[in-house]
Amino acid sequence: MKAKLKSDEKIKKISDKEIYQEIFDAILSFRLRPGTRLTEENLSKIFNVGRTTIRSALLRLSQDHIIEIQPNKGAFIASPTVKQGKDILEARKLIEVEIVKDVIKHATHSDFDLLKKIVKSEENNIEREHMVEGIQLGGDFHLMLAKISKNTTLERILTTLIPQTSLVIVLYENPDAPKCSHFEHFELIDVMEKGQVEKATTLMYQHIHSIETRLNLDEKEFTSDLVDIFKKR
CATH class of the missing domain: 1.20.120.530 (GntR ligand-binding domain-like)
Structure with a gap:
């Protein structure tokens, strides 16, 4: 059990709050577009943390209506009409x-x-x-x-x-x-x-x-690749 705890501590290098901020910053800097799907697997690899930390970050983002979690589909950056x-x-x-x-x-x-x-x-x-x-x-x-x-x-x-x-x-x-x-x-x-x-x-x-x-009211759809967005972190 102690060995497992040490292993978990070694994996976790960034907190869920910091991941929240990284994702929000990527949105504000136009690197991450509304409508982009966020997968736990990719984010876990990108930030080098366990999926529990990713889920916690996604929950925070969902509570602030920055992302939408859709049953059986996953999490997506919110795309307000x-x-x-x-x-x-x-x-x-x-x-x-x-x-x-x-x-x-x-x-x-x-x-x-x-x-x-x-x-x-x-x-x-x-x-x-x-x-x-x-x-x-x-x-x-x-x-x-x-x-x-x-x-x-x-x-x-x-x-x-x-x-x-x-x-x-x-x-x-x-x-x-x-x-x-x-x-x-x-x-x-x-x-x-x-x-x-x-x-x-x-x-x-x-x-x-x-x-x-200052808004352009022409709605558009955007797609982004998570690995490419965060590869220059």
């Missing part, structure tokens, strides 16, 4: 307008300083064309707003909507569309810090709406 994409963004408009109101009520100077640091890091990554990190930091900004709002219900809902939004962006965004969300984030912080509720809610609504205006 145009309607689903619009629904996700509409839900975010409704939720984040309310979050902004609560942020203005509860945010401290330290909270605003933290938000500025997140957006500054987002800006730096985008300027260096580190788009994966930039997109993730943009999502972190919105998640931090939800946390500061102290509305745990809205925070929980938004936590599921942010990864889904990333999928929609990957699938439908026009590659020539300008990516300047950090400018809008800085403006939002400034208005919220001044306590301008009406202007802040309007800006947030327009900010989420601007994502939709």
Whole structure:
């Protein structure tokens, strides 16, 4: 039994959380496309871990609606339809307008300083064309707003909507569309810090709406090979 434990420990070099992030990063960097099938066998070989770890990572991804697990078929990167994409963004408009109101009520100077640091890091990554990190930091900004709002219900809902939004962006965004969300984030912080509720809610609504205006609504199908995607890890 001890020998088996040592063997298992030697095999496991990466955690399920790290595999989750590797797969999510591959989606955000356009290496892994929506609709791609994820097989436990291939992923186990690619990441040099046992299938239990892979299953745990896939479960995490499924819970965040990044992948879909279909009975008798396996796991696939989620491929939201145009309607689903619009629904996700509409839900975010409704939720984040309310979050902004609560942020203005509860945010401290330290909270605003933290938000500025997140957006500054987002800006730096985008300027260096580190788009994966930039997109993730943009999502972190919105998640931090939800946390500061102290509305745990809205925070929980938004936590599921942010990864889904990333999928929609990957699938439908026009590659020539300008990516300047950090400018809008800085403006939002400034208005919220001044306590301008009406202007802040309007800006947030327009900010989420601007994502939709950058989308190409022509649905496409993509296929990818897992081994080829991760071979340069």
